[in-house]
Amino acid sequence: MTPYSSLYFFVIMGVLLLPVAVLGLRGKRNNYYNMAVTVVLLVLIFSDDFQHLYAFIGYLVWQILLFQVYFRYRKVKNQAFIFTIFMLLALLPLLLDKILPFFHSNSLIGFLGISYITFKSLQMIMDTRDGTIKELSIKDQIAFLVFFPTISSGPIDRYKRFTKDCKNVPPKEEYKELLHDGIHQVFIGLLYKFIIGHLIFTHVISTPYIQYKHLRTDFIYMYAYSLYLFFDFAGYSAFAIGISKIMGVKTPENFNLPFISRNIKDFWNRWHMTLSFWFRDYVYMRFVMWMTKKKWIKNRYTISYLGFTLLFLLMGIWHGLELHYIVYGLYHAFLIISFDLFERKNKKYRFWKKNKFTHAMAVIITFNAVCFGLLIFSGRLFI
Structure with a gap:
């Protein structure tokens, strides 16, 4: 199931996030419950095809092992060579997922969100080499990689910023603002994706007239598609940012009146x-x-x-x-x-x-x- 694509997903997510909001309004947080919510929603997201769930789990194990090994042996004599090898190994699943379909071969390792998790994995290796990440537990690595609101299409967070939000429980008043902003972002997402984006797609892009290729229709399609792409993706990003804030995480903005x-x-x-x-x-x-x-x-x-x-x-x-x-x-x-x-x-x-x-x-x-x-x-x- 694609995140934020159906009322069913929103209802289940809303029920699961209710205890998170109640705890937040009391100035508390239960990271174990948050992780349980993530697990349940990830299973729901991959429930349409369990092959993708198995691929996701295998990929996650691969990236965790890679990073933990690199973190321990990054200071060997030929550091640049070791860094390059681990970067290529971290990138390998995404490369295979992109290349194999091009040669009409089924990719058994692809799943929804593989690109964005790969960006996070590469980022962690590069930040570790630069000295930005000095210590990291497997638990923190998993929490960063599988954070469900942003897993399929971002926004792409940074490890240090994300971990700081996860470890610092916001006071009651601050969480009230986060909850208010988060709910507001969700409604913005509903407006963008399911109203404006849907109207553009239904009444312009998918009409028989626009399907007919002509200079005039190409011209109309160009503007309609650009607006649709913005409202659809910005709507998705608003959902991800809003749900993140409800969970006490200030995921960065993705669009600013482009x-x-x-x-x-x-x-x-x-x-x-x-x-x-x-x-x-x-x-x-x-x-x-x-x-x-x-x-x-x-x-x-x-x-x-x-x-x-x-x-x-x-x-x-x-x-x-x-x-x-x-x-x-x-x-x-x-x-x-x-x-x-x-x-x-x-x-x-x-x-x-x-x-x-x-x-x-x-x-x-x-x-x-x-x-x-x-x-x-x-x-x-x-x-």
Whole structure:
């Protein structure tokens, strides 16, 4: 069962979370009960196909063993080599899950949420190597990896922030605010996903007229699909964030009015923020620092542009190996590199002055560029 997809799921989740809210309003928390709730809901999520449940359990054991072994032996002489091996081993299940279907082979290791748990696992290994994580129990690792509100599609939390919330029980007054905000987020999710998103999908995207491929219908589909994708995913994220707050965990926001972005960099600071920040911190920044250290390329702008290309190419491939996902990633790399070149020229020649008119124009241009990217992402242009 897909999380947050049916009234049945919400009713069971609401009943299970009622004791959590009662304890929270008394300034208390029972982590054992919270873990029991997670187990029950995970079984419910995977109840449609127990093969996925077995794959999930096997994957979890794999990642726990990997991290615990790496945590103990990370300081051996050839640390960089050991780090690379463990990163590849942590990434291996996701790679197989993405690659095998491309060759028309069934993946027996895939399950709902494998990508987001893999991001968490890779993050923990990298943070351990950097010294950010100095100690970690198996219990804390499991709690972070299987936190049910965000398991299928994020938002992607950070271990230190998540663990701090889990270990610090909020006082009564603070929990009242969390509970209020959490319930509010759930209702926002209902509005976004089940009302606005549903109306766009039912009355625009799935209509026979839009199914007919033509320049005019492609144009309408581009905007309808972009809005639908936002409201559907932002609605899901609102559910995840809201339920997290009810459990006393302040899961970070995932969307911040992305369609009013004034440029493509601003867009990626507003759209699926936890994913874009994850790739920025754990792919782009590390690639740039590595290339700068190696001094293979001296021009810092060239290094930065290679980093952007790698970042967005990986983001595209992460969605799948189909051509439209790869083109989508390269398209956004082109946009962000082009904007950086434009910004640098503008600082020198001042041909794009900041005022209300240019701000409005920038928002319109960015919105249309983003919508065209999402049209590429949809695969409609490649049919």
